[in-house]
Structure formats: structure tokens, C-alpha cells
Amino acid sequence: MFNFKTHSRTMLLCSATATILALGPAIANSAEPVPNTPQLHQLTYSKVYISMLGTELLPIDDAPTGQGNNGHIPLGSPEDEESPLTFYAAKKVFDAVEDVADGLGPVYNAQACRECHQSPMSGGSSQVTVVRAGRMNNGKFVDHAGGSLIQDRAIHYSLQEQVQDGNDITALRLSLSILGDGFVEAVSDDTLLAIAAAQPADMRGEAVMVEVLEGSGIKRVGRFGWKSQHASLLSFAVDAYLNEMGITSPLMPDENTSNGKSVAAYDTVADPEEEASAQYPFGRDVHAFTNFMRSLKAPARNDATTQTQAIIDGQALFTQIGCSNCHTPAMVTSPPGTLLNGGTFTVTEALGNKRIRPFSDFLLHDIGTGDGIYQTGSAEARNKMRTAALWGLHTRARFMHDGLSLTLGNAIQRHQGQALSARKAFHQLTSDQQAKVLAFLRSL
Numbered sequence: 001m002f003n004f005k006t007h008s009r010t011m012l013l014c015s016a017t018a019t020i021l022a023l024g025p026a027i028a029n030s031a032e033p034v035p036n037t038p039q040l041h042q043l044t045y046s047k048v049y050i051s052m053l054g055t056e057l058l059p060i061d062d063a064p065t066g067q068g069n070n071g072h073i074p075l076g077s078p079e080d081e082e083s084p085l086t087f088y089a090a091k092k093v094f095d096a097v098e099d100v101a102d103g104l105g106p107v108y109n110a111q112a113c114r115e116c117h118q119s120p121m122s123g124g125s126s127q128v129t130v131v132r133a134g135r136m137n138n139g140k141f142v143d144h145a146g147g148s149l150i151q152d153r154a155i156h157y158s159l160q161e162q163v164q165d166g167n168d169i170t171a172l173r174l175s176l177s178i179l180g181d182g183f184v185e186a187v188s189d190d191t192l193l194a195i196a197a198a199q200p201a202d203m204r205g206e207a208v209m210v211e212v213l214e215g216s217g218i219k220r221v222g223r224f225g226w227k228s229q230h231a232s233l234l235s236f237a238v239d240a241y242l243n244e245m246g247i248t249s250p251l252m253p254d255e256n257t258s259n260g261k262s263v264a265a266y267d268t269v270a271d272p273e274e275e276a277s278a279q280y281p282f283g284r285d286v287h288a289f290t291n292f293m294r295s296l297k298a299p300a301r302n303d304a305t306t307q308t309q310a311i312i313d314g315q316a317l318f319t320q321i322g323c324s325n326c327h328t329p330a331m332v333t334s335p336p337g338t339l340l341n342g343g344t345f346t347v348t349e350a351l352g353n354k355r356i357r358p359f360s361d362f363l364l365h366d367i368g369t370g371d372g373i374y375q376t377g378s379a380e381a382r383n384k385m386r387t388a389a390l391w392g393l394h395t396r397a398r399f400m401h402d403g404l405s406l407t408l409g410n411a412i413q414r415h416q417g418q419a420l421s422a423r424k425a426f427h428q429l430t431s432d433q434q435a436k437v438l439a440f441l442r443s444l
């Protein structure tokens with residue numbers, strides 16, 4: 001895992017730290033011994049550092065949580081004009097309502113990123129779901145004509161998409177929160193792969209390698225979207241601008257169709273609607289979305305100041321019954337200066353060497369809720385979903401990828417497949433213990 005020849009001493013220290021931190025909770029919890037590291041079962045994190053390195057380590061700070069700028073780009077002032085350069089200016093682009101003259105549509109889902117990513121602040125989540133559809137043909141998933149994402153709106157009555165007969169695999173996908181995702185992007189592939197390797201075999205997550213659009217063909221472990229279909233926030237921004245808002249940009253210059261039929265007759269703005277420039281090669285708005293998303297703090301705990309005994313006990317039970325095998329409590333980002341996404345993204349001081357507490361491994365699992373839509377990974381990934389990140393849980397009212405669980409109890413009840421043993425263990429707890437697990441979940 002650690003290559004002494006290619007890492008400087010500092011890099012080695014940091015990547016060792018990141019990996020151990022990621023492994024710690026999973027190992028403490030794992031039913032089977034982890035190859036080469038059996039002694040780690042017994043050790044606390046600080047003892048691991050000392051035994052691994054024989055020296056004191058650089059302190060690892062928690063990523064800042066709450067609303068506002070994490071310092072990845074300068075804050076600027078509310079008077080700033082729309083641009084990618086300051087937090088205020090980039091947020092204006094994320095919030096901006098686009099119109100037909102800006103290139104909106106011809107088929108689209110909403111007019112602004114913020115329409116679906118708004119609560120408790122821009123970049124958060126919402127109750128908005130989007131529709132996907134397709135069908136099986138000789139054992140292989142085939143996208144609905146015009147792409148598996150069905151756009152719910154159009155700029156002309158003749159363009160409205162509808163799921164066509166014969167597409168019997170249909171799914172709803174809830175909008176995801178983006179808070180803290182700059183840190184998630186800065187987590188190394190090695191850390192995510194080590195988490196997968198340390199999981200009990202019957203719970204092991206699938207890490208999918210996905211193309212970084214701006215990274216000239218390079219692949220990274222996917223971590224964003226319900227199918228971990230992207231590894232980079234810039235790639236996600238390009239995809240969302242086209243597929244949610246109908247706005248083309250240099251990396252995705254072609255408009256969507258309406259159920260497979262061309263919309264060119266209604267498309268009044270030349271493609272790509274977001275143009276490349278020397279300063280912003282992927283389009284100015286795409287850079288603004290990316291900068292804004294990378295600058296978001298991680299979600300705040302519900303009641304960070306008063307950790308009641310019930311919450312502390314609840315977390316211990318959550319670990320004991322195996323929930324934390326997939327809902328990974330903590331991991332550490334790559335050091336500042338690390339080049340990611342094919343060299344297009346340098347981890348800043350604000351994002352580097354930070355401990356995050358996402359309660360997700362960002363890997364795909366079959367817990368019996370898979371929506372049947374194929375996007376990335378193995379053929380079985382069709383029936384897998386990404387472990388929902390539980391940070392910020394108290395700010396959401398609908399749960400699971402389809403938003404159809406309206407209570408936490410129902411979300412737990414739906415865990416089958418790879419999560420069956422954990423779900424059963426939850427139901428074997430006394431009602432007092434179950435209440436503590438729920439108190440812990442509500443504290444996130």
C-alpha cells in the first residue's frame with residue numbers, strides 16, 4: 001500500500017494516517033481478521049500512529065462544519081459579480097435561474113442548481129426526485145431512448161419526455177446534498193479501496209472506476225451520485241448542467257434529445273452554450289459551480305455541543321451491530337498539494353489533511369434496494385446503490401435513494417441483502433437500545 005520509493009516522508013506519513021483512520025472503525029468492527037494488520041484490532045488510533053511510525057504525527061483537524069465557506073477559495077463580499085473566483089460570486093452562479101436565452105432546455109428538469117440543492121443552504125439537498133428508466137434486452141440493461149434520465153420539463157409542448165411503453169425498469173432518485181463534497185473529492189482512491197478491503201466479505205462494497213471528464217481519460221474511484229457515477233465535482237457539474245438544466249458546455253457539447261428525437265428546431269443558442277475561454281477551459285459557470293461546491297463546509301451535527309449519553313451509547317450500538325461497516329464513520333483527505341483528477345485539481349490547505357465524518361464508504365452495495373438502472377461498474381451494480389452518507393441526516397425529511405422512506409425506522413427496515421445481518425441485529429436490540437441508535441442517527 002505504501003510505496004517507500006515514490007513517496008516523500010511527509011507524503012508517507014499522511015497517506016499512512018489517512019488509511020489507518022479510514023480502516024480503524026471498519027477494522028474494529030470487522031468479523032474477520034484483516035490481512036497483515038491483526039494487531040490493529042486492539043489499538044487506539046494514537047497507538048496505531050506511534051506503532052506505525054515511531055514518531056509523533058502531524059495533527060489532523062476535523063473538516064469545518066456548518067454553513068459558509070471552508071476557505072478553498074476567498075470569501076469575497078456579497079456585492080461580488082457572478083464569477084468562479086470568490087465564494088459569494090460562485091454561489092451566485094450556483095443560485096442563478098437560467099432562461100431559454102441562456103440555453104435552458106430544450107428538455108430539462110429545473111432552472112437552477114439551487115432548485116434541487118437548497119436545504120438548509122445552497123448546496124444542500126431537497127425533496128426533488130428525478131426519473132430514470134430503461135429495460136432489459138438479452139440480460140443487458142438498455143437506456144431509455146434519449147438516455148436513462150427522463151427530463152420532466154421542456155421549453156415547448158411538443159418536446160415533453162415521457163417514459164415509453166416497454167421500459168419497465170423505472171426509478172426515482174432523490175437530490176443529494178453536496179455539503180462537504182470538496183473533502184470527499186480529496187479522499188484518495190487508496191483510502192476508499194482500503195475501506196473496501198477491510199469490509200467483511202459478505203458486506204464488501206464495490207468500488208467503481210469512472211472516467212474523470214476533465215482528466216484526459218484518467219479514471220478514479222467513483223464517489224458522487226447514487227451509483228458513484230462520478231469521482232470529480234467538475235465532471236458532475238458538467239453532467240448536471242446538461243442533464244438537469246439542458247445547458248451544454250465544452251466537455252458535453254451535445255444537447256439531449258426528447259425521447260430520442262432531435263430538439264434542434266427549438267434550440268436557439270449555439271452549442272456549447274457555455275463557451276471555453278483561456279481562463280475557464282471548461283466554461284465559466286462550470287468552474288463557478290465546481291469552486292462553490294469545493295468550498296462548502298461539511299454538514300453540522302444536530303447537537304454538536306451536548307453529546308448526551310444516549311447518543312454516545314447509540315453510536316456504540318451502531319458500530320456493534322455492523323452498521324458502520326458500510327456507514328464508515330471517518331476518513332482523512334489527501335495532503336495539501338496532492339494533484340488529483342488527472343492533474344486538474346490541486347488539494348488546497350483548506351481541503352487537505354482533514355478528517356471527515358461522512359458515515360459512508362461511498363461504495364456500491366446490494367442491500368435489496370437497487371433500482372435496476374445500470375450506470376457504472378460490474379453488471380451487478382445495476383442492483384446496488386451507494387451507501388447513503390448519514391452526515392446531515394437531521395436536515396432531511398425523506399430517506400433512501402427514492403425518498404420513499406419517511407421514517408428512519410422504515411429506512412432501516414428496507415436494509416436486506418448485504419445489510420441483512422445488521423438489520424436483524426438492530427431488531428434484536430431492546431426497544432431502549434433501538435431508541436438510542438435512533439437518537440444517534442438523529443444527532444447526525
Ligand code: HEC
Nearest residue numbers: 109110113116173174175176224225226236240241244289
Ligand atoms: C432537478 C433537480 C436537480 C438540479 C437542477 C441539479 N441537481 Fe444535482 N442532483 C440531483 C439529483 C437527483 C442527484 C442524485 C443523482 C443520481 O445519482 O442519480 C444530484 C446529485 C448531485 C451531485 C452529487 C452529490 C453527491 O454527494 O453524490 C452533485 C455534485 C450535483 N448534483 C451538482 C449539481 C450542480 C452543480 C447542479 C447545477 C449545474 C445541479 N446538481 C443541478 C438533482 C438536481
Ligand code: HEC
Nearest residue numbers: 323326365369385386387388399400401411418419422426
Ligand atoms: C452492507 C452495507 C450497509 C449496512 C451494513 C448498513 N447500511 Fe444503511 N445504507 C446502505 C445503503 C447502500 C444505503 C442506501 C440505500 C438506498 O438508497 O437504496 C443505506 C441507507 C441508510 C439510511 C438512509 C439514509 C438517507 O439519507 O437516505 C439509513 C438511515 C441507514 N442506512 C442506516 C443504517 C443503519 C442504522 C444500519 C445498521 C442497522 C445500516 N444502515 C447498515 C448500506 C448499508
